[in-house]
Amino acid sequence: MTGSKSTAEQYTGYQSKMQKIADVRNTMAVLGWDQETYLPEKGAAFRGQQLTTLSGIAHELFTEDALGDLLRQLHHHKDLDALQQKNIALSLEDYDKNKKYPASFVAEMSNATNESYHAWIKARKANDYSIFAPALTKMIALKKQETTILGYEGHPYNALLNEYEKGATTTMLDKIFEDVKSALSPLLAKIEARPQVEKDFLLKRYDRDKQWQLGLDLLKEMGYDLQAGRQDISEHPFTTSFNPHDVRVTTRIDENDFGNMTWSCIHEGGHALYEQGLPAEQYGLPCGEATSLGIHESQSRLWENNVGRSLNFWKFHYARLQQLFPENLGNVSLERFYQAINQVQPSLIRTEADELTYHFHIMIRYEIEKGLMDGSIPVNDLQHVWNEHYRKYLHVTVPDDVQGVLQDIHWSHGSFGYFPTYSLGSFYAAQFFTTAQKQVPGLDDAISHGNYHSLLEWLRTNIHPFGRFYTSNELCKKVTGQELQFSYFLDYAEKKYAGIYNW
C-alpha cells in the first residue's frame, strides 16, 4: 500500500523529472559546444551518433505518460505558489505540444532537415538556388503540416512564430515592419544623401592576441563572470549555457577587421549575462529558462549597440584602444572612430549589415516567410522575389545566389519564424535601454566612465531573474509600462545618425 503523496512531494517529483531532462539536454549542449570548438575532425560521425542517442533519451523522458499524469494532477493546484503554478502550466503546455507531433512526422521532418541542409550546402557550392528549391519545397510542405499540428489563430505563420516568440503574430509584426518601411526608408535616404564617413582604418591589421585580450577584458568589465563561464574560438560566435553557473561564449578573430571580434564579443556577452542571471534554483524548470529569442536578442543587442556602439562607451575605452593599436588608431580621433563604427551602408549580407539597414534584411525575410506559408510566394519564385526586394528596399543588386537567397542557414534547418526575433531584439533593446536611462540615475555618465554595474543591476532586477514567468510581451509591459513600441528604436536611430551624419 502506498499513501497518496502530498502536493509538495509531487512538486518535488516533478522538479526532479525536469532536472533529469535538463541534465540530458545540457549534456547535449556540452557535446555541441565541444563540436564547435575542440572536436577533432574524425570524431564527427560518432559525435553525431552520441547526440542522436541523447536526444532520443531526452525525448523519451519528456514524453513519459507518468510525467503527463503528474503535470495534470498538479495543474492549477491551490497548494502551489504562483511561481510553481507557472512552472507546471508551462511544462504542461510544452508537454502537450510535444505530444501533438506524430512519430511519423518527427521522423519525416528529421529526414527532410538532413536532406535540406545538404541540398543547401550543395547549392551554395554551385551558387545555384535551383539545387536547393526541391528540398525547400518539401520543407515548406512539412512546415505547413506543422502549423496544422500545432494549431493557430489567424495566419498559419503564427504557429511557427509562436515557437520562438510566444504570442508574436503577423498582426503585430505587420505593424512593426510597416513602421520599418515607412520610417526607416526616409532615414536611410537622408543618410545616403550625406557624405559617407570613412572606416578604412578599421580594416588594417589588428594583432590576434591583443584582440583576444581586449575581448576578454570587455567581457569582464561588462560583468560576465569568468568563474561561471569562459571564452573560446569557433567559426561562428555563439553563447551556450549548461546551467547559470556555466555559460560559455565563443568568438572569432579576423586580423584584418577590428569590428569582427569586438562587437560579436560584446553581443555574446549580452546573451551570456542573461543566462548567468537566470535563477539557478529554477534549474530545469520553465522559470529558469530564457523567455523568448526576442528577449534574448534584446540583451545581446542592448550591450552590442546601445552600449557598445555608443559614444559614451568609447569615451572611456578609446584611449586604451589607441594604446593597444597606435599604428592604426594613433592619428584617429574618437569622433572619427565613433563615426566609423556606426557607418550605415546598404549591403547584401545580413550578418554584415549595420544597425539600421539590418532591419530591412529582416523585413524582407519576414515577408517572404509569410508568403511561403500562405502560398502567396511560390518556392520557385523565391530567388526573383528576394532580388527584387533587395533592389527595392536596399537599392542593391544581388549578383548571385550565395550573396542572395542562399546566404542564411535558417531555412535549410526548417527554422521559419526565427528571423523576426532579431529585429524584435533590437526594438526591445531600445525600449529597455531608454527605460533604464530614465530609471537609473547617472547611467550615461557611468557608462562614459566604464562602469556598467548599475546597468547590469537594472537588468538583473528587471529582466533576467524571471525566466519564462513573463512572456516577452508581459515583461515589456512590466518593465517599460507599454507593449513593444517601434518609436523607441526610431528615436534612438534618428538621434544617433543625426550626430554621426551631421544634420
Next chain:
Amino acid sequence: MTGSKSTAEQYTGYQSKMQKIADVRNTMAVLGWDQETYLPEKGAAFRGQQLTTLSGIAHELFTEDALGDLLRQLHHHKDLDALQQKNIALSLEDYDKNKKYPASFVAEMSNATNESYHAWIKARKANDYSIFAPALTKMIALKKQETTILGYEGHPYNALLNEYEKGATTTMLDKIFEDVKSALSPLLAKIEARPQVEKDFLLKRYDRDKQWQLGLDLLKEMGYDLQAGRQDISEHPFTTSFNPHDVRVTTRIDENDFGNMTWSCIHEGGHALYEQGLPAEQYGLPCGEATSLGIHESQSRLWENNVGRSLNFWKFHYARLQQLFPENLGNVSLERFYQAINQVQPSLIRTEADELTYHFHIMIRYEIEKGLMDGSIPVNDLQHVWNEHYRKYLHVTVPDDVQGVLQDIHWSHGSFGYFPTYSLGSFYAAQFFTTAQKQVPGLDDAISHGNYHSLLEWLRTNIHPFGRFYTSNELCKKVTGQELQFSYFLDYAEKKYAGIYNW
C-alpha cells in the same frame, strides 16, 4: 503477431543496445574531460549532478531485463562467429556481474566513496593519517563485502584484482613481486654503490611554449593521429577516449622540470595509440574495448620507457633538443643527458619514482592491500607498516603522512587491486618490446632514426586490434609465446643500468 527474430537481427538488436549505452558512457567521458580541462570553477556542482544523471541512465540501460534475456538467447549461439560469440559471452559476464550488486550496496558504496574521498582530502590538509583511518576502515569493510558479492577462488583480494586485470591472482602476483624483491634489490644495491649521475640541467628553466610544441611533435611522430585526437592541459595528465576516432590526451608543463612534460606526453601517447587502434566497427562492444589496465599500461610504458628513455630514441631527438634549449643543454653530451633521464634514486613519492625503484612502491602497496583484505594488516597499523616497508625496501625515512600513506588517491576512491597493474604494465612492456625487437627487422635502427612506423605497425597487428577478445594472459601468450615472465624486465633493466652506471 510478431515473427521470431533471426539470430542476425537479434545480434543487431544487441549491438544497438550496447552502442546506446556506450554513447551515454562516452558522453560522460566528454563531461569528465571538460571537467579536467575547461570547466569554469562555479560549474562544478551542476556538472556533478549531470554526471550522476547520466550514470543513472547508463545503469538503467545496462540492467534492463530485456538486455539480459537477449544476451541469454544469443549466448553460445552457433549462428554467431567467434568474435560475436566472444562479445555476447563478455557482455553477459558484465551484465551478470553488474546485477549481482544489491541496490543497497551500490548506494552505501557511493556514500562511502564520497565520504572517504573528503576524509582523505581533509587528512592530507592536516597531514594526519588518523583523520582518514575511520573512513578507510569503512571502505575496507565494504570492499570485503564486495569480494563476497563478486565471489572468488583462493584469496579474497582476487575478486578485486579481477576487476582491473581479468585472471590476475595473488598466486601470480606473489611470484612476480617475489622476483621484484629478490632480483631488483641487489640491482638497486649495485647502482647505489656506484657514483650517482647528475641531472641538475634537467631542472633549469625550459620555456613552456617550446615544451608544448615538443610534446605535440613527439606525439605526431609516434603516430598519434591528431585528426582523431587532441592535446590539452590539465592538472594531472590523462588519456580519455570517446571512440577510436576521438581519443584525447592531456599534459602538464613544469617550466623548471624538463622531464615532467616530456615523458608524461609520451606515456599518454602510448595509451592513446592503443585506444586509436581499437576496432571502430566494434564500438560499444567488448571486443572494441581495451582488454585490461595492465595491457593499457604496457602500451604507455613501452613508449615512455622502452622507447622514450632509450639511447636510440635520443640519438635522433637530442640534436633538436639542444637546438631548442641551447642555454640548458648546449654543453651537455647525449651520453650525459641519457644518464640523467635514467637516474635511479630511491624516493618517497610513487609518481616521481624512476623506472626501477617504481616497482618497490607498487610491491609495498600490493602487500598492504592483500593484508588489508585478509585482515593480516589492521587499518590502524597502516601508517606504521607503510613507513617500515619504505625503510626496508627503499631505505628512505617517511617524514610525514602526505609523503607517505596519504600520497595516493586510489584507496579513497575504493580502488583496491589497481596498483599492481602499473607494475604488470612495465613487465608486459618489456616482454612485448623484446618480442618486437626479435620480430621487426631493424627496429632499433629505425628508432634511432626517429622512425616508429614499424613499431606502431607491430603493435597495431599484435596488440591493439583485439580489444577484449583475448585476456591479457592470452594475449601475452599469443604475442610472445609465453605467459608473463619477469625475466624480460630484469634483463632489460640489468643491461640498461650496466650501461648507465658503468659496470
